[in-house]
Amino acid sequence: MNTLHHAAKTTGLSRRDLLAAAGVASLGALGCASVASSRSSAPAAPPAIAPSAVAPVVAPVVAPAMATAPAASGPFTLPLLPYADNALDPLISSQTLGFHHGKHHQTYVNNLNKAVAGTALAEMALEKIIATTAGVADKSAVYNNAAQHWNHSFYWQSLRAQGGGVPPLLLRQEIEAAFGSLEGCRKEMLAAATSQFGSGWAWLVLDGGRLAVTKTGNADSPLTRGQKPLLTIDVWEHAYYLDYQNRRTDYVAAVFDKLLNWEFAAGNLAAG
Numbered sequence: 241m242n243t244l245h246h247a248a249k250t251t252g253l254s255r256r257d258l259l260a261a262a263g264v265a266s267l268g269a270l271g272c273a274s275v276a277s278s279r280s281s282a283p284a285a286p287p288a289i290a291p292s293a294v295a296p297v298v299a300p301v302v303a304p305a306m307a308t309a310p311a312a313s314g315p316f317t318l319p320l321l322p323y324a325d326n327a328l329d330p331l332i333s334s335q336t337l338g339f340h341h342g343k344h345h346q347t348y349v350n351n352l353n354k355a356v357a358g359t360a361l362a363e364m365a366l367e368k369i370i371a372t373t374a375g376v377a378d379k380s381a382v383y384n385n386a387a388q389h390w391n392h393s394f395y396w397q398s399l400r401a402q403g404g405g406v407p408p409l410l411l412r413q414e415i416e417a418a419f420g421s422l423e424g425c426r427k428e429m430l431a432a433a434t435s436q437f438g439s440g441w442a443w444l445v446l447d448g449g450r451l452a453v454t455k456t457g458n459a460d461s462p463l464t465r466g467q468k469p470l471l472t473i474d475v476w477e478h479a480y481y482l483d484y485q486n487r488r489t490d491y492v493a494a495v496f497d498k499l500l501n502w503e504f505a506a507g508n509l510a511a512g
């Protein structure tokens with residue numbers, strides 16, 4: 241076609257960049273109908289989020305370094321993805337990221353804002369809300385949406401384009417001490433992820449000064465068990481079904497081998 245195609249060839253910019261630059265905000269035309277137009281302003285490269293600033297409390301995970309989308313009506317806002325929505329393609333498609341971030345995560349944020357409105361919880365940091373409402377029967381809606389907001393904010397940062405591979409030295413040494421080898425860690429992560437019945441999360445955590453792999457169901461968080469999360473993989477079907485259908489193992493293997501952000505984990509470990 242057309243001038244965009246030509247411009248993409250001559251400038252090296254992607255067609256999407258050019259569309260955005262041209263003010264054509266309709267990602268729907270690119271098959272991303274679920275992604276809000278505000279996503280066109282998402283940075284192409286991760287913002288500078290110092291890993292040490294992310295841990296040990298949750299607030300930095302959704303901190304100012306991650307710009308937030310507009311239109312929040314409450315204390316909590318959806319963080320922009322720390323990469324373009326097609327950065328993980330084809331391992332996690334832009335369609336999956338569009339729904340997962342723009343719909344599922346956004347809904348947790350919206351529901352959390354509604355649930356805390358007019359209560360003392362609205363003044364609390366996210367991590368405090370999680371700690372305060374965990375296991376409290378009549379606060380389960382608050383807890384579930386708060387924990388899912390935290391978990392997803394952490395998950396986006398647990399991934400990166402051209403991830404996987406060999407972790408930084410100090411983290412690698414801790415992995416070898418705990419699991420014998422990186423392959424041992426991989427086996428435990430895949431086992432945790434695939435044995436989680438129904439929805440949930442697989443985690444690499446720091447537990448009593450030693451690395452461990454664990455899993456949680458639904459919205460549950462290692463934070464409530466005194467463990468410090470280093471990395472997570474979302475194993476809810478919405479995380480992978482469009483790309484992998486029922487093949488959760490293939491999704492988890494692809495994430496572990498090619499998308500895990502070991503630098504993020506190393507930063508969390510160093511801060512822990």
Ligand code: MN
Nearest residue numbers: 344474476479
């Ligand atoms: Mn999810």
